[in-house]
Structure formats: structure tokens, C-alpha cells
Amino acid sequence: MATCYECGAKRNAGPCAACGVPVEAADVTGAPRGKILIATDFHGHGDPEGFHIHGGPSHTRLAGPPIELGMDQPGAEGFVQLVSTKEEHGSVEVAVSARFTVAPNGGDHVSWGLSLRECWIGEYVVRISWTGAYSVMSYQSNGPDEVHVPWTAHPAIVAGVGPRNRLRVAMSGDTMRVFINGVQVQAIGARLLERGKMHVITAPHGHSVHVALSMLEVRKT
């Protein structure tokens, strides 16, 4: 039995039962991964060690496998934090798998993703839309927003409602690399922010969002 490159779970051929990444894709990224600092498969109740789950009664644990954290969010503007690290981190890799459980009633850019190094200065935001595109932005409290990657379709992303995608962002010093389903889709400079909290987010764009999260990890880079 092989070990999943993305999440470390034991696996057979085909998509990894734990994180959803297909074996062909996950094997191409090569180098050994860093040590896990905190991780959760969302088993059990309450906050997993090292994380805070937002949303009160709007979240439920879905029967697995894998166990998923179902998050039902009403329409809102801006970003909604779903799960946050309790501590600030600098050079770490954050990964989570997610899927839309209900079709959004409009809005091509209804999305989920990761907010990285979020602090009083700003945040980096990487998102995957339900239509199969991704984007990379940075936001500053006292400066301009920056579009690092505008909404771009990528063949590594599985579009639509139902299938999981795994998003992994490796923050290493002043670079950030974005992986989707084990495939590196982007590498960009990240000089603006040194450290901060890491969050799983949605961007509802005024529509209700229903997503299910699984296998959240923070590793050393």
C-alpha cells in the first residue's frame, strides 16, 4: 500500500480516500513534504487542537469517509472565515480539501479558499470557484489590493458541485506556491506579509454557500 504524497494517508490506486487527490497528480510534485505542525480530519466534537471552527450551529460533521465539516453560510459580501489557526504562522504550507455540496444560485466567483498570513497589515487570498477557476489576491488595510492571478481556469481543478478539490499553499519566506490537486499552478512573490493567521474561507458574493471541508493540515515548509 502506497502513502499519499498530499496528506500522508495509506492509499490504493485511484483518488486518495482521505484528501481526494488522484494518485497520478500527487506523485508529480516530487520533493519530501515538511513535518506536520497541526492537522485535523474533523473527527470528534469541538475545536480540533490548534484550530478554531467558526459558525456555531451552521456547521455539521458529515458522515464519512472521509469525515467532512459541512458549512452552510448565508449570502454575505467579503470573505467569511470558516476555520482559523489559533496561532500565527510564517513559513508553513496550508492544505485543505473542499467541495460544494449545493449549487450556488448564481455568481461565477462564489468560491472557497485559504487566507494566508492574515494580520493587521492585510492578507493573501487564494480561492477556487465552483466554475473551476482559481485566483490569487493580496489585500492591505492601508494600501491597494493586488491581483496576482486573475480568475483563471485550470485543468487540475474539478469544476461543479460534488467533487472535492485539494488546495495547498506553501508559504516559504518571500515566495508562495499554489498547488491544486497536487499540481503546482502558480509561484509568486510574497514580500508584503511575513506572518499571520491562516484561515479557510468562503467568498459568497451575496449568495449562500454550502461547502464541506476535509483533511486540513499545516506543515513546515
Ligand SMILES: [Zn+2]
Ligand atoms: Zn491524500
